[in-house]
Amino acid sequence: MGRPLPLTTVDVCAFRLEQDRLQVLMVQREHEPFLQNWALPGSVVHADTDATLEDCARRAVLAKTGIRIAYMEQVSTVGNGQRDPRGWSISVVYLALLHPSPRGPRPLAHHAHWVDLDIAPDTIQAFDHQRLLLMAIDRLRNKSRYSSLPIHLLSGEFTLAELQTAFELSTECTLERKAFRRRMLEAGILEETGEQRSTGARPAATYRARPNHLLHLFARTVGARTETILDPDALHGDPDIDPEIK
């Protein structure tokens, strides 16, 4: 019908845990627009080779890191005429969690870097990627308060102390040790390995995630905040009805 089609892209906020810090994968752009600015890894959808949007996201991260995504979920899709100078464009944004590299650091593609989460939003400049990253961080922070999400930042066997660190970094909350252990153990999402790990003091029991565990939803949040989200553009009058019926 001659109408221009929007440009369709996928962008990924890929998080990992590295030495008790949360990091995000970022890439330096190699093309215009925003040449050499920092951006989220992503790709235009390859309608001929990507079977699904998720495949496109996996492909983008794999190309930069050589590491497969351990957990992935969609955060949001933004689309409008302003976000890309080339015209109307859509980006489907994913949150991805990656396991730490089991056999030491892996080489990254050129122009790709892991950036500490506290400085990442200030580093990013291209498009509206700063806002996209902030949405993904928000999702990580909030969802980690009522679900088992951060477990996917760990691989193989881990102690409860390590798991607690993953949750504390993800939620930005200081968690109470006893309450955290209770919550995790009673959720039934872990299995004991039987092994112990020496930490320089009393050795810790190690656990692994149950093999088919994807996500556990708790009935209560930690931090126990309630929150009321206000409407930025509250309407007045009688907004329900449009004067002209088509």
Place this chain on the structure above:
Amino acid sequence: MGRPLPLTTVDVCAFRLEQDRLQVLMVQREHEPFLQNWALPGSVVHADTDATLEDCARRAVLAKTGIRIAYMEQVSTVGNGQRDPRGWSISVVYLALLHPSPRGPRPLAHHAHWVDLDIAPDTIQAFDHQRLLLMAIDRLRNKSRYSSLPIHLLSGEFTLAELQTAFELSTECTLERKAFRRRMLEAGILEETGEQRSTGARPAATYRARPNHLLHLFARTVGARTETILDPDALHGDPDIDPEIK
């Protein structure tokens, strides 16, 4: 670059409350593919006239009902090569809540109908719209258990009994009267009108939503279920690392 661009569409699951039933807006298709099958209302994105994806969703519902959306949020975006026989296509799915028509029923566009929620998924046939609707229903059911979402199904002034009905229909839970009143009143999202409404017996106090209220998130869910979502395709071996680094 010669690569085919995906077709980009928006589809809306628009819910309303009508005589103590939840209904969803459906349309009978007027074009191929799936001519005359029931589908979700939606539209191809008009890159030249829709400022944003949300505008596209609003336009689609307004065209069918003449009613503006009272609350809207994105549910998910699906995109793959199979869902539309014409080729790779993307649909951004929205959940919308509409107020009851204040001055009696409004005329709908031809081919548009409100369908009771219990039979709607069985009615829908076009594309993967049944799955999209089920995702939106799921969102409505779950989010209504920990947030104030169903309040947007009511307009103007309402009694707590009416509000409870809206929540019960949205959550599919039977709620305990005292606990429900406590929860709503202590959330601070309502204001008393001072008016009373006669119901044939003792009159009920009426309330309205605070004007700028968008969404209140409670720290606990009703129904107090916890849930563990299992991974449909649990991986085995060492999936983290891809053999070839690009």
Place this chain on the structure above:
DNA sequence: TGAATAGTGTCTATTAGACAATATACT
């Protein structure tokens, strides 16, 4: 033995759920 980390016992606080009791209308 002392420092460090792991793990437990137990009390409190918050809020959902149950259910009976009271209040106010209409017939």
Place this chain on the structure above:
DNA sequence: AGTATATTGTCTAATAGACACTATTCA
């Protein structure tokens, strides 16, 4: 008065938070 719906009082249950206490290792 009797019925219906609204509203409140109050006890129980579940689970997060606080915090002290015990256990096990190493230097």
